[in-house]
Amino acid sequence: MTDTAELKLDNGETYELPVITGSAGEKAVDVTSLRGSSKYITLDPGYGNTGSCLSAITFIDGEKGVLRYRGIPIETLAEKASFLETSYLLINGRLPNKTELENFQSEITIHTMLYEDVKSFYDGFPRDAHPMAILASVVCSLSAFYQDEEGSPEEVSYLNSIRLMAKLPTIAAWAYKKSVGHPFVYPNNSLSYCENFLYMMFGLPVEEYEIDPLLVEVLDTLLILHADHEQNCSTSTVRIVRSSMANMFACIASGICALWGSRHGGANQRVIEMLQRIREDGGGTKKFIEMAKDRESGFRLMGFGHRVYKNFDPRALIIKDKCAELLNKLKVSDPLLDIARELQEAALADDYFAERKLYPNVDFYSGIIYRAMGIPVNAFTVMFALGRLPGWIAHAKEYTEDPKNRIGRPRQIYTGPEQAEYVPIEDRG
Numbered sequence: 001m002t003d004t005a006e007l008k009l010d011n012g013e014t015y016e017l018p019v020i021t022g023s024a025g026e027k028a029v030d031v032t033s034l035r036g037s038s039k040y041i042t043l044d045p046g047y048g049n050t051g052s053c054l055s056a057i058t059f060i061d062g063e064k065g066v067l068r069y070r071g072i073p074i075e076t077l078a079e080k081a082s083f084l085e086t087s088y089l090l091i092n093g094r095l096p097n098k099t100e101l102e103n104f105q106s107e108i109t110i111h112t113m114l115y116e117d118v119k120s121f122y123d124g125f126p127r128d129a130h131p132m133a134i135l136a137s138v139v140c141s142l143s144a145f146y147q148d149e150e151g152s153p154e155e156v157s158y159l160n161s162i163r164l165m166a167k168l169p170t171i172a173a174w175a176y177k178k179s180v181g182h183p184f185v186y187p188n189n190s191l192s193y194c195e196n197f198l199y200m201m202f203g204l205p206v207e208e209y210e211i212d213p214l215l216v217e218v219l220d221t222l223l224i225l226h227a228d229h230e231q232n233c234s235t236s237t238v239r240i241v242r243s244s245m246a247n248m249f250a251c252i253a254s255g256i257c258a259l260w261g262s263r264h265g266g267a268n269q270r271v272i273e274m275l276q277r278i279r280e281d282g283g284g285t286k287k288f289i290e291m292a293k294d295r296e297s298g299f300r301l302m303g304f305g306h307r308v309y310k311n312f313d314p315r316a317l318i319i320k321d322k323c324a325e326l327l328n329k330l331k332v333s334d335p336l337l338d339i340a341r342e343l344q345e346a347a348l349a350d351d352y353f354a355e356r357k358l359y360p361n362v363d364f365y366s367g368i369i370y371r372a373m374g375i376p377v378n379a380f381t382v383m384f385a386l387g388r389l390p391g392w393i394a395h396a397k398e399y400t401e402d403p404k405n406r407i408g409r410p411r412q413i414y415t416g417p418e419q420a421e422y423v424p425i426e427d428r429g
């Protein structure tokens with residue numbers, strides 16, 4: 001079997017390029033040397049067929065609907081691991097032993113507080129600020145509080161990663177408190193990661209807040225399912241920002257911004273808004289399926305389709321079951337769940353969706369769970385960010401530790417005028 005590929009170009013030359021094989025047998029033609037030898041670049045807008053790095057963190061087989069973190073199937077982690085255990089796995093490359101996990105948990109726990117000065121930043125935001133705007137701004141602002149620290153760059157990055165893991169739930173919960181005008185609740189370090197988040201979100205100084213273990217369990221699973229997804233838009237953003245040697249807070253803030261958009265993590269908010277629209281419309285799902293099929297309408301089925309999965313998103317399958325289980329146990333009936341099920345059934349039976357291999361993705365059912373937990377719709381993407389944080393950290397770390405790393409700097413094919421005259425302003429029409 002050959003481990004090179006030949007590329008014949010219109011200059012009459014043939015170039016030999018190395019073929020790289022991943023551990024699951026996936027292949028890539030390595031074009032690194034192509035421009036140097038031929039002056040040609042490769043063009044792939046949207047990077048649908050471009051590998052940006054070698055990575056040992058997460059494996060996806062989009063055709064088969066497989067997702068594994070460091071080789072472990074997502075289904076196993078969702079059933080057996082905790083979110084912090086999964087975070088350790090992603091960041092450090094292997095499962096922790098008992099002592100390592102305890103140390104990791106306590107390292108995170110002692111960093112949950114924010115500087116009191118950070119708290120005053122919240123005063124500057126309007127009450128109706130989107131929580132993702134607050135999350136990104138406050139995370140980036142942490143770089144002003146932790147600068148010029150002693151230790152090797154690896155030690156500083158590690159400490160800042162622990163700070164991020166510890167402080168993101170506090171920042172997120174306070175963004176919510178700001179939006180409802182309630183006093184901020186300080187973290188309670190006797191609580192677990194997810195308990196603490198729920199306590200800071202829903203606790204009030206005037207009454208005891210009883211943390212529902214069921215919500216803790218469901219939240220932990222949701223965070224695991226969101227924890228990494230290889231080179232998606234936000235993770236690629238984190239890696240590219242890291243490639244300029246920006247600090248960890250700046251890198252994660254950029255990941256949060258990239259996640260925000262409706263084609264990425266912002267889709268979970270849009271799914272609920274879409275389901276509500278269908279409900280208010282009262283005419284059933286058929287009209288919306290037809291609209292989604294009509295390019296001119298500008299409407300897409302939110303929570304459907306994925307760049308990589310051409311089969312069921314394995315996370316969506318787990319979330320769908322968790323969703324039914326949670327609503328059942330909470331004895332809540334959400335009409336939006338019925339609409340979601342109807343929509344899924346209708347879409348999967350429709351040729352348009354079948355031909356394009358469009359299936360429900362992770363965002364399709366997660367919003368219904370967040371709603372049942374009492375999380376407001378505009379904070380859904382914040383929940384995604386809380387889950388994705390260890391993945392972003394793992395990728396920034398992997399990038400930093402790669403001895404061959406280079407700044408991320410794609411090329412382009414220029415299509416503007418080759419040369420143009422500068423016309424003085426008084427002579428312009």
Ligand code: ACO
Nearest residue numbers: 262263264265267292300301302303304305306307356361
């Ligand atoms: N509804 C209707 N049609 C769709 C949808 C959808 N949700 N998604 C894709 N299509 C159609 C496109 O119109 C296109 O049709 P065409 O071939 O006739 O032109 C075809 O399917 C391929 O779609 P692309 O946009 O080329 O696929 P791409 O890989 O670029 O986009 C994306 C993937 C952004 C996820 C897209 O499917 C989408 O917009 N989905 C809705 C938003 C969403 O749920 N995003 C969350 C993704 S998961 C995540 O980030 C956590």
